[in-house]
Amino acid sequence: MKKIQEKIRTEALKWRGEKEIPHNQGFENKDLEAMMISVTGWKPGDAWCADLFKLIWYNAYSHYLNSILPSLDKLCSSSAVTTFRNFSKRPALTKYLFEIHQIPVIGAGIFFQEYKMIDGKLTAHWTGHAGVVTDLPDSPEEITNKLANNSPFLCTEIEGNTSESGSREGDEVGLKTRLIDYNPKPGLVPLGFVYPYVDEEMEEFIEMI
Numbered sequence: 001m002k003k004i005q006e007k008i009r010t011e012a013l014k015w016r017g018e019k020e021i022p023h024n025q026g027f028e029n030k031d032l033e034a035m036m037i038s039v040t041g042w043k044p045g046d047a048w049c050a051d052l053f054k055l056i057w058y059n060a061y062s063h064y065l066n067s068i069l070p071s072l073d074k075l076c077s078s079s080a081v082t083t084f085r086n087f088s089k090r091p092a093l094t095k096y097l098f099e100i101h102q103i104p105v106i107g108a109g110i111f112f113q114e115y116k117m118i119d120g121k122l123t124a125h126w127t128g129h130a131g132v133v134t135d136l137p138d139s140p141e142e143i144t145n146k147l148a149n150n151s152p153f154l155c156t157e158i159e160g161n162t163s164e165s166g167s168r169e170g171d172e173v174g175l176k177t178r179l180i181d182y183n184p185k186p187g188l189v190p191l192g193f194v195y196p197y198v199d200e201e202m203e204e205f206i207e208m209i
Contacts, residue, residue, distance in 0.1 A: 001106055002107075002196075002198050002203055003064070003202070003203050003206045003207070004060065004061070004064050004065075004107065004196050004197075004198055004199070004202075004203070005105065005106045005107035005196060006106075006107075007060040007061075007063060007064055007107075008056060008057060008060040008106075008107035008132060008196055009106050009107055009132075009134050010060075011056045011059050011060045012056045012107075012132040012134055012158040013134060013158060013175075015032065015052070015056070015158065015160075015173045016158060016173055016174065016175055017172065017173060017174075018032055018172060018173040019171060019172050020048070020161070020171050020172065022169075022171065023045075024044065024045050024046060024047060024048065024161070025044045025045070026044055035055055035059075036048065036051055036052075036055060039054065039055050039058050039059075040054045040055055040058075040076070040078070041078070042078065046078055047078070047161055048078070048160050048161050049080060049129050049130045049131065049159055049160040049161040049162070049170075050076065050077060050078055050079060050080040050083050050128075050130040051076075051078055051160070052130075052132075052158075052159075052160030052161075052173065053076070053080075053083070053109050053130045053131065053132055053160075054072060054076035054083075056132050056158070057072060057076075057109070057132075057196070058072055060107075060196075064199070064202060064206075065197075065199050065202055068096055068197060071093070071094035071095075071096050074086070074093045074094060075087055075090065075093055075094060075098075079126070079128065080111050080112065080113075080128035080129050080130040081111070081113050081126060081127070081128040081191070083109075083111065083130065084109075084111035084113075084128075084130075084191045084192065084194065087100065087109075087194045088100055096197045097197060098194050098195060098196070098197050099194075099195040100192050100193070100194060100195075101192060101193050101195060102147060102182065102192055102193070103140060103143050103144065103147070103193070104133045104136060104143070104155050104180075104193045105133065105136075105193070105195055105196075106133055106134065106135070106136070107132065107133060107195075107196045108132070108133045108193040108194055108195050108196065109130060109131070109132060109133075109193065109194040110130065110131045110132070110133055110155065110157050110180075110190065110192075110193050111128060111129075111130050111190070111191045111192065111193075111194070112128050112129040112130070112188040112189060112190050112191060113125070113127075113128045113188070113189055113191055114127040114128055114129070114187065114188055114189075115184050115185060115186055115187060115188075115189050116186060117186055122184055122185070122186065124184075128188070128191070129159065129161075129162075129188050130159070130160075131157035131158055131159035131160075131162075131176065132157055132158045132159075133155060133156070133157050133193065134156055134157055134158055134175065135156035135177075136154075136155065136156070137154040137155070137156060137177060138153045138154045138155075147182075150183070152179045152180055152181035153179070153180050154177055154178070154179060154180070155177070155178055155180050156175065156176065156177040156178075157175075157176060157178070158173060158174070158175055158176075159173070159174055159175075159176050160173050162174040162176060164176065
């Protein structure tokens with residue numbers, strides 16, 4: 001695992017269990033709330049899963065490669081779907097190569113789009129969800145084989161605006177293990193994974209110290 005992946009995973013897991021004030025009105029942890037406002041532009045009433053993704057990556061990269069932070073400001077949005085689309089067209093927005101894949105790695109951002117039945121037709125909605133991959137219950141080889149057979153696989157991620165208990169009211173930073181199925185259906189359908197950018201010189205420098 002690369003050092004930046006370790007940094008992202010550690011940063012993600014440290015927020016597990018943090019609670020929001022009901023209806024997205026703020027956070028019980030005022031340090032988290034202050035960072036969400038200053039780093040992501042979050043404001044009361046906003047959904048915050050995509051903002052938490054940005055905060056996690058931003059904090060991890062601030063201790064790894066400061067020069068990448070302006071690119072995160074350009075790429076990240078409070079909308080999970082928009083954020084994924086921005087990373088997908090990254091050559092126009094940043095010089096850094098953030099790869100998009102269907103197979104997860106530790107530290108990757110995972111993005112979903114919500115599908116709804118509208119007038120009897122399955123339709124992609126503008127809403128979505130986001131998280132940060134922390135563990136892989138299925139090995140990369142198992143995931144590759146399952147994808148080849150159009151079968152779902154397991155992935156564990158830290159998510160904001162969610163509930164570990166399964167409640168419909170997402171009110172915390174939770175650790176969730178999801179069945180990743182790319183076949184469109186009502187509910188959250190994964191768009192893909194955004195891999196962290198790895199700076200090999202920085203990796204070598206961290207290894208030396």
